Amino acid sequence: MNRRYLMAMLALILAGAVVEVWAASVGEAAPAFTATDTNNHVHKLSDYKGRFVVLEWTNRDCPFTAKHYKSGNMERLQHEWTKRGVVWLTVVSSAPGEQGYVMGGEENAYMAENQGAPTAVLLDPSGKLGHLYDAKTTPHMFVIDRKGILIYDGAIDDRATTDVADIAGAKNYVVQALQEAMAGRPVTVATSRPYGCSVKYKD
Amino acid sequence: MHFEFWELREFWVPTARLAVPRNPTLKPWRCGRGLNGMGENRRRLGKTARVSVLGLWCFFAVLCAAAGTSAEIHNQHAKVDLVAAKDAVAPGETAWLGLHFVLEPGWHIYWQNPGDSGEPPSVRWTLPAGFHAGAIEWPAPQRLGSGSVIDFGYSGEVLLMIPLATPANAAPGTRENLGAAAKWLVCCEICVPDQAPLSLTMNIVARPLHAGRELPPGAALPLFERFRKLIPAAVPSNWKVTAISDGDDFILSVETGTAEEHAAFYPFLPDPIENSAPQTAARLPKGVQLRLHKSDQVVKPVTMLKGVLELGDPQGRSVAAYRVTVPVRQASKR
Numbered sequence: 001m002n003r004r005y006l007m008a009m010l011a012l013i014l015a016g017a018v019v020e021v022w023a024a025s026v027g028e029a030a031p032a033f034t035a036t037d038t039n040n041h042v043h044k045l046s047d048y049k050g051r052f053v054v055l056e057w058t059n060r061d062c063p064f065t066a067k068h069y070k071s072g073n074m075e076r077l078q079h080e081w082t083k084r085g086v087v088w089l090t091v092v093s094s095a096p097g098e099q100g101y102v103m104g105g106e107e108n109a110y111m112a113e114n115q116g117a118p119t120a121v122l123l124d125p126s127g128k129l130g131h132l133y134d135a136k137t138t139p140h141m142f143v144i145d146r147k148g149i150l151i152y153d154g155a156i157d158d159r160a161t162t163d164v165a166d167i168a169g170a171k172n173y174v175v176q177a178l179q180e181a182m183a184g185r186p187v188t189v190a191t192s193r194p195y196g197c198s199v200k201y202k203d
Numbered sequence: 204m205h206f207e208f209w210e211l212r213e214f215w216v217p218t219a220r221l222a223v224p225r226n227p228t229l230k231p232w233r234c235g236r237g238l239n240g241m242g243e244n245r246r247r248l249g250k251t252a253r254v255s256v257l258g259l260w261c262f263f264a265v266l267c268a269a270a271g272t273s274a275e276i277h278n279q280h281a282k283v284d285l286v287a288a289k290d291a292v293a294p295g296e297t298a299w300l301g302l303h304f305v306l307e308p309g310w311h312i313y314w315q316n317p318g319d320s321g322e323p324p325s326v327r328w329t330l331p332a333g334f335h336a337g338a339i340e341w342p343a344p345q346r347l348g349s350g351s352v353i354d355f356g357y358s359g360e361v362l363l364m365i366p367l368a369t370p371a372n373a374a375p376g377t378r379e380n381l382g383a384a385a386k387w388l389v390c391c392e393i394c395v396p397d398q399a400p401l402s403l404t405m406n407i408v409a410r411p412l413h414a415g416r417e418l419p420p421g422a423a424l425p426l427f428e429r430f431r432k433l434i435p436a437a438v439p440s441n442w443k444v445t446a447i448s449d450g451d452d453f454i455l456s457v458e459t460g461t462a463e464e465h466a467a468f469y470p471f472l473p474d475p476i477e478n479s480a481p482q483t484a485a486r487l488p489k490g491v492q493l494r495l496h497k498s499d500q501v502v503k504p505v506t507m508l509k510g511v512l513e514l515g516d517p518q519g520r521s522v523a524a525y526r527v528t529v530p531v532r533q534a535s536k537r
Binding site: 137161 | 352386
């Protein structure tokens with residue numbers, strides 16, 4: 001009995017270790033995760049098989065993120081795509097004491113005030129989910145298709161600036177990936193270099 | 204606790220091959236708070252440190268007042284001004300202007316390719332008719348950041364030099380106002396976007412001047428002489444630079460004629476290499492070979508490596524930088 005318990009523990013640890021080193025790679029299955037949102041609800045990636053999933057790394061005080069929130073661009077995207085059945089998960093990987101770290105209630109109030117509409121905001125203060133996907137910047141965007149395959153990893157658009165005026169003429173890679181994949185076409189830009197502030201992980 | 208000033212003292216000692224101290228991948232352990240700072244770093248700064256930062260800023264303020272630079276602006280975490288190498292220019296000639304940044308300890312701005320995060324500074328000019336400002340001549344950058352996010356930029360002090368073409372019909376004896384709306388992002392763990400309306404008055408003088416007289420130097424001329432040395436030079440014609448694509452890596456080789464201990468490459472464009480991957484330099488009898496890890500984001504094969512190649516001594520502290528543009532060959536099959 002004792003030995004079986006030990007073996008089970010060992011298997012769990014190994015499984016955990018495997019997940020840790022299995023970084024996200026476009027064209028392959030998106031790494032499985034379980035995370036808790038600002039309302040204490042638990043989200044598993046596997047819950048969303050059959051739906052498109054967008055992961056958006058955020059830090060509201062980062063000027064690059066602020067460009068997309070203050071202009072209403074990110075909120076607009078969240079509204080539009082969740083209405084079309086996409087699961088939009090905003091992720092906060094800032095560690096406690098670092099810029100962008102928030103508690104659930106505070107983040108809910110911010111989203112309500114800005115009329116943001118993600119499916120959920122996942123709190124990742126340990127940085128586990130961030131490291132699993134190797135999220136480098138805020139914003140850093142990922143798109144997962146209905147089969148759970150990662151189809152986009154990179155920047156939100158092609159204008160790596162903090163200037164709100166640049167949103168109008170930008171090519172939004174997330175929108176493009178979703179449109180193409182939903183139309184059954186291959187994604188033309190499947191990776192790009194993410195831009196923004198570094199994710200404020202625990203040191 | 205007067206560490207901040209002494210950390211910066213090297214900036215005031217101009218030497219032939221050393222001007223920017225290199226701190227390869229050191230994460231700044233403390234971010235200074237500007238005089239007009241928003242207080243976001245209060246958490247990290249003790250009272251003593253705050254007092255001595257204030258002392259440092261007073262020191263800079265006095266120094267710059269004595270040097271007589273114009274249009275100086277104290278912003279969050281940086282002092283920024285527009286300076287000229289010479290106070291006057293003749294019609295049809297080129298004047299050198301510069302955006303001079305003095306950053307708080309720990310804070311940095313970005314190079315033309317900011318690396319994995321950040322944004323380079325930019326200028327929007329308001330110039331009299333016929334005047335034309337060229338592109339920024341970027342000094343070789345420093346490698347900043349840690350872990351999987353590596354940036355290219357400047358800490359301490361930097362002069363971003365810009366050539367100004369004067370029209371041939373400019374009238375000698377007049378003074379022209381040059382306006383520069385500068386925008387930049389300054390970061391130290393967190394980032395703050397900032398901007399300043401800068402300006403400078405330039406005297407238009409006739410050529411030839413009185414016999415034996417040159418254009419009068421500006422107060423900032425020593426600054427230009429110091430930072431001009433950091434602008435990457437063309438590769439000497441007797442050197443041989445080659446690049447090959449070898450699996451997941453590029454191998455950049457330089458033959459300079461002597462064995463080189465240190466080399467680093469900074470790409471002009473964000474795409475070709477993984478910034479956070481270590482760059483391993485191997486000494487060659489007559490040069491150096493540098494192994495660069497390809498970026499995962501490269502979709503199309505890279506046919507040309509373009510960037511700044513830095514060579515120096517084993518400690519990596521005495522450096523010279525060169526602009527390289529080299530076609531990439533496929534590794535020969537073995």
